[in-house]
Amino acid sequence: MTESSNHEMNNEVPWHVRMIPFFDRYGILIVIVVMCLVLWAMQPEVFLSWRNISNIFKQTAANGMLSIGMFLVILTAGIDLSVGSVLALGMMTLAVSNASGVPWPIVLCLSPFMGMLAGFVNGVGITKLRMPHPFIMTLGMLFMARGLANLISGGVPYSGLPDPVRFLGSAQIYLGEFDGTRYNLPIVFLFTIFVYLVFWILLEHTVFGRRVYAIGGNPEAARVSGINVDQTLIIVYTICGFMAGVAGLIMAGRTNSGFPNAGQGMELEAIAAVIIGGASFFGGRGQVLGIFGGVLIMGLIRNGLNLNDVSTFWQQILIGGIIVLAVFIDVLRRDWGTRS
């Protein structure tokens, strides 16, 4: 309608606003490359060793699962505080049922199934019980799922799982031997790539995915457009719970056990990865690739600090600072990038 004002605009747009699309697209990549270079310079022997890289993949996989589910929820301007506890609930259901002689194909499915169930309850609570904010419902679930995980296990760890159950979390593909080093590719790395690919298709190329973005952008607009917002939210929280259950399966496989205090605080790491990955707490903003970057950055921070013998106390302080910085960048981007 106002073609003349658009032309005027183009000349007036300051450089830092014109850079937004560039940094939206490549910012995370730049951060990751810089981090790798720094870590490599500090620990040239260890950091780029295959052993270390495959360790990063293994350690970040569970967070990767939680984060992509959390991303879906944050896209709708929601939050799921329960994923860490739900991970533990899935893991303990799996471990306890295995110990009581349930056949492994069922054991394998139990963790994702319990996760799905918890997520579904979250979704129904938020929409049908009309909880004032997802924070409340999922905070409740945080306690309930943790309590259940302790209840069914009597609060003690269970170890020893059959190989098929451990497959996802611990199996590796032998790639070969070069220069005396054995190269193994963790299955869970391929699985992570696969999951992120599925989520990318889901969010960018299905009607459901676009509606998730629309709900995050303006739930009222979505509702009056005939989108069933409640149903979509229930599906979103169910998927998030399901991913927490998958993370439980992966962690059980990696540690060959189930322990009822698993995943404590991991909901916060997942939120951190999502926010660092460029999603906005206001909803409707962020890309799957960015979240993958956020998860990698979290993994690199941990790995780099561990390699350099930085105490976990300092790690916490640093990660906290990075979260605040990432959100501040989001705030600036919103200020510069939108007219109001």
Added chain:
Amino acid sequence: MRPQNSNDDSPLLEARGVSKYFGAVTALRDVDLQLWPGEVLGVVGDNGAGKSTLMKVLSGLYPPSKGSLHFDGNEVQFHSPRDARDLGIEMVYQDLALAGNMNIAENIYLGREPKRKVLGGLISLFDHKKGLQMAKDHLDNLKIQVKSVEQKVEELSGGQRQAVAIARSIAFQARVVIMDEPTAALAIKEVGKVLDMIVGLKDRGISVVIISHRMDDIFYVCDRVMALYHGANFSESHLKDTSRSEVIGWIMGTKENVRELAHDRVK
């Protein structure tokens, strides 16, 4: 009240004796409304007169507590805005109901996304390409100029957003468009363009109901004007049989002494 130049014998959309209660509050009391094909009807009334509630009943967002709705001569019941949309009744909301984080095209077909089947119909994916083309053709058709349909809505001016909201309302065979204060949030230079768009809708044979506080809007686009007062019908008239000061009097709930009440004496 049937338009003088109309050959139709029944209104396109009609509300008969509609009441709406919110708890103990009566928002609408026995309200009648007729909208004839190809007509622009202005609805006026003070804040709290029940205009927006009536519009939300007509567009399926609120079910009426009492009374009935009729479309094309048949009684209809709307359980959601979707039911009304399926009949071609669209609403342009005061707060615009656009998703700022999404592009113009996606906003235009939100809720009615074009799909394409892949893997032999097993999975139905969202058709980006078709959506962009549809939106572009539609805006071209309405002579709405934007840089690109892939521009995000939050980057648009108020007038452009209103244009997108109106374009969106008639993207799928609309027969009735209901607009709640379409010019209230606009810069003065953008008001004219939006009003011309509304006249354009009428030229396409679309019936329009428009709520506005601005007498300029009402007297520029409407064929007929009706006033609500305290949730009930107060008065109505063909536009050429009334004046601004009379309509302003209706808004204040009086049918006399309007000269003294009116702030807007310009005719």
